[in-house]
Amino acid sequence: MGLKVVVTGGSGFIGSHVVDALVAAGHAVTIIDHRVAPHRRDVEFEDVDLLDLASVVAVLRGADHVFHLGAVANVNYAFKYPVYTASLNVMGTTNILEAARIVGFASFAEYSLATKMARSVGEVETFLRVISPWERDHLLLNV
């Protein structure tokens, strides 16, 4: 039986391929994206801003897993809007980690130049609770 999987940024380049692979594997997919509709209709779509923690938590409840790919990835856009880029890439990722902790996920996965592996919930809690805020910020700036 397939899992219920949330993909943030599922309407984007990497996310859409992750969605295709998950659907092909028989999983039920919910996409979180903002103002950009998904490329296929056989998935759930939640138009949610990753900076809205309460809405992110609401979408993650009842799901088994999240792949986090919502971000500003376009370098030209990042140069033009550095404050928004930092806000989304740092706080959006923090919100997903916090939502995963609140909901009690078994695992969390994101794909960035810094981290290309799934993390256990224990590691997520370590990430959020044990390391200092300075270390957390340093890591998130590498997302």
Ligand SMILES: NC(=O)c1ccc[n+]([C@@H]2O[C@H](COP(=O)([O-])OP(=O)(O)OC[C@H]3O[C@@H](n4cnc5c(N)ncnc54)[C@H](O)[C@@H]3O)[C@@H](O)[C@H]2O)c1
């Ligand atoms: N493209 C690559 O070759 C590549 C390589 C390595 C890592 N990555 C990483 O993968 C991730 C995704 O990259 P991509 O190339 O697919 O980017 P993309 O721009 O194609 O996709 C990002 C998605 O995030 C969504 N998004 C933006 N703001 C949002 C918000 N406030 N709330 C919800 N969704 C929002 C966008 O609408 C878009 O669909 C990034 O973290 C990027 O650094 C990409």
